[in-house]
Amino acid sequence: MLTIIPAIDIIDGKCVRLSKGDYNQKKIYNENPLEVAQNFEAHGLKRLHLVDLDGAKASHVVNWRVLEKISSKTSLEIDFGGGVKTNEDLKIVFYSGASMVTIGSVAVKQPELFEKWLKAFGRDKLILGADVNERKIAVSGWLEVTGVDILDFLKKFIDMGVNNVLCTDISKDGMLQGTAHKLYKELITEFPSLYLIASGGITKIDELQQLAENKIPAAIIGKSIYEGKINLTDLEKLILSGSFN
Secondary structure (H helix, E strand, O other): OEEEEEEEEEEOOEEEEEEOOEEEEEEEEEOOHHHHHHHHHHOOOOEEEEEEHHHHHHOOOOOHHHHHHHHHHOOOEEEEEOOOOOHHHHHHHHHOOOOEEEEOHHHHHOHHHHHHHHHHHOOOOEEEEEEEEOOEEEEOOOOEEEEEEHHHHHHHHHHHOOOEEEEEEOOOOOOOOOOOHHHHHHHHHHOOOOEEEEEOOOOOHHHHHHHHHOOOOEEEEOHHHHOOOOOHHHHHHHHHHOOEO
């Protein structure tokens, strides 16, 4: 069964969305992220992907107060990403109420530190952020593309003990042009026990159903909700019917 995870991206404490990770293509949807999170919860959603875009750019956690507010005023299970570079960042995020933390750049650039965190906090508390552009891993808020292939990248970290992976196709993110079904199907076929979270470009409920058919465990949706492409009331009906959770 596919778990639906709505996303809230934060810049200056406001709920925004970017296109292809471009900070110059920013659109503000709501100045109160808590209000957005409470609306998700009211429609039966249980999880939230909260991204600190300021933090991703600054290389340290910035919007931890938004996390603290949402975690204290909802029962959503929150995974937090963006700017987590040090032990202190990680402590701040967990102390502010995150259930899980998504780590991308550190895993690529400081794999020894990531492995240390994995051992200290456990595989259920950390999500490996695998952001890809034409199958190559990107880091630093998508501002830098490496030459590392996604399959090689995942194998290395699965061997390290990683179980949760959030894979975002940057070329599709925020574009409302469909998601990378072929890529996700390839990844789950190659690594069938992986808890793979698909992200980027999901525009219609039909796509969520296709991801479920392809046995993808979870999917993140953001802009499609904010732009009215996926209706929360329709999603709630499908959650209540047991199609999604």
